[in-house]
């Protein structure tokens with residue numbers, strides 16, 4: 001779909017962008033695309049506005065006070081900030097209770113905790129949406145690992161999605177048996193090519209599962225999905241939603257942490273496992289984290305909206321240049337991840353160099369493909385983040401193997417995401433991986 005510059009007189013902050021290393025043709029190409037995204041962006045803003053009010057309402061109802069912002073040390077008995085924050089999370093997710101702790105080290109830990117605490121030897125775990133996120137393979141024991149569910153006599157079954165991305169209801173019906181205790185549903189596609197699930201699709205799946213077996217525990221891996229829609233999976237029947245605070249709900253400010261929001265029973269099981277039987281939620285000092293957890297949560301709806309706009313913009317920028325993008329430029333979004341397939345190692349490397357060069361931290365560093373533990377090919381990563389490894393901040397990574405795709409996500413502000421994407425395009429142009437001459441005139 002070739003398109004000529006429609007508005008030749010348009011002058012975005014040309015001088016500033018040029019001072020930041022963008023050529024006039026790159027700026028113009030980007031602005032032409034943005035012209036067509038106004039409605040999409042307005043819809044994203046409306047979701048953010050709703051979610052902002054949802055967060056605010058929860059904070060007011062839970063009576064968040066100045067005293068909540070300072071933390072405890074030692075055992076952390078009667079930690080007002082921690083207990084109130086967990087109440088706020090429960091209100092936002094529409095659950096009976098929540099566990100939100102700096103002692104939950106990452107998303108994988110939160111998911112492992114939810115699984116290990118709610119399953120018992122002899123139980124079976126079912127994933128009705130295909131292979132779960134890579135790091136869960138060792139948690140479950142799909143790849144043998146110390147301390148996996150398999151070691152404790154918990155078996156695993158998986159039903160793949162059908163070719164068109166829909167649920168294999170017949171396969172699921174056959175997979176559910178007397179031992180099936182917990183179902184794990186991953187909302188985001190993660191680094192796969194299947195579609196991300198909408199909250200309403202997750203709701204339909206859960207209704208089907210509960211009709212088959214009413215006492216099934218339905219858990220949703222909510223990573224990258226929080227605040228993308230106005231509803232969360234826990235509002236359509238999920239017994240637990242689980243995620244990382246260095247993704248969407250930490251709003252970029254949480255320096256570490258994870259959450260599990262769900263039924264009283266599920267959360268209590270998780271708390272007994274995180275701390276100890278008998279101690280459960282009563283201990284766990286919040287240290288100095290509370291201010292960042294509250295303020296990050298408060299900002300999370302707008303931060304997520306910025307990241308979403310970046311993902312939509314990137315899809316359109318690269319789709320028009322002829323690259324395969326998932327999701328495509330027009331699809332409705334259910335998470336903040338954008339995949340772009342460049343088809344060549346040069347494309348992947350140039351893209352990541354551009355993202356790195358756009359970072360507020362370590363912008364002067366050149367990312368290189370390296371042999372990362374756990375991967376079967378070299379991987380290149382771009383991140384210049386305030387919080388190490390944070391993927392709500394602008395970041396990209398790509399394995400150096402066919403089909404040579406990069407996965408791009410985050411951006412604490414839309415303007416940073418926009419600049420990062422244009423900077424990646426600039427890099428691709430300079431390395432002659434793409435040419436814009438067919439798309440813009442007069443430069």
Ligand SMILES: *Cc1c(COP(=O)(O)O)cnc(C)c1O
Nearest residue numbers: 106107108133188190221223244
């Ligand atoms: C990021 C992610 C995880 C794991 O989280 P980490 O914080 O990287 O351990 C699990 N599932 C999905 C879908 C994710 O996106």
